[in-house]
Structures are given as C-alpha cells and as structure tokens.
Amino acid sequence: MTTEIKNKILSMSREEHKSIRAISKETGMSLGAISNFLRKSEDIVRFVNCLNCGKEIPMRNNGGRTPMYCCSECKYEDYRKTKKRRHVIRVCEHCGCEYKQYSFIKSRFCSRACANKHRYSRIR
Numbered sequence: 090m091t092t093e094i095k096n097k098i099l100s101m102s103r104e105e106h107k108s109i110r111a112i113s114k115e116t117g118m119s120l121g122a123i124s125n126f127l128r129k130s131e132d133i134v135r136f137v138n139c140l141n142c143g144k145e146i147p148m149r150n151n152g153g154r155t156p157m158y159c160c161s162e163c164k165y166e167d168y169r170k171t172k173k174r175r176h177v178i179r180v181c182e183h184c185g186c187e188y189k190q191y192s193f194i195k196s197r198f199c200s201r202a203c204a205n206k207h208r209y210s211r212i213r
C-alpha cells in the first residue's frame with residue numbers, strides 16, 4: 090500500500106464516511122486489507138514521507154505540527170544538502186567589504202580576523 094493510497098483510504102473513511110466496500114472499489118484494495126489498515130491506523134491522522142529518505146511517517150494528532158523528517162539525521166542531512174548551497178551577500182561590519190555566506194549562518198563579518206579586530210576596537 091502506498092502512502093498516497095493510505096491517505097486516500099483514511100480521508101474516504103473519515104471525511105467522506107464511505108463504506109469499506111466503496112473504498113475497495115475505488116482504490117482496488119481488498120476489503121480485508123482496508124479494514125485491517127483502518128483498525129491499525131485508528132490513532133493516525135495521516136501519513137507523510139520523510140523529505141530526505143522518503144520513509145513513511147505516521148502522523149498522530151500532535152497539535153498540527155507536521156513531522157517532515159523521520160529522524161534528526163535525515164533533517165540534518167537534508168538541511169545540509171539544500172540550505173547550504175544557498176549563498177547570500179552580506180556586508181562586513183568592520184571593513185565594509187561584501188562577502189558570500191551560507192544563508193542559514195548568521196554572521197556580521199567577512200572573516201574571523203575582522204570579527205576579532207571589531208571586538209578589539211570596541212573594547213579600547
């Protein structure tokens with residue numbers, strides 16, 4: 090059963106209040122498989138796929154927050170793959186030069202040297 094079909098069965102059964110027979114007709118799944126699935130998924134709102142590895146994540150009622158990754162490693166890996174490539178242009182607060190930085194890193198200086206000099210000049 091694919092994630093798509095599972096979600097379809099859940100919404101047909103709960104929102105459209107269709108019978109298992111009607112769902113079976115529409116999805117092509119057997120009556121037994123559908124009733125089994127519905128019994129097992131009683132506390133599951135819907136299914137989502139991990140954005141990194143595609144693994145299916147059952148979503149229980151958790152206040153509306155969508156878990157998009159199956160684990161913290163996947164979240165980190167996807168973050169690294171997508172976010173890190175995006176650069177933004179920032180202006181160094183010390184020397185005024187423009188420099189490229191990863192968008193998810195908050196920085197104010199083009200280099201550690203500038204950061205140190207800036208801190209030093211403020212202390213004096």
Ligand SMILES: [Zn+2]
Binds near residue numbers: 139140144160
């Ligand atoms: Zn994953």
Ligand SMILES: [Zn+2]
Binds near residue numbers: 184186199
């Ligand atoms: Zn600088």
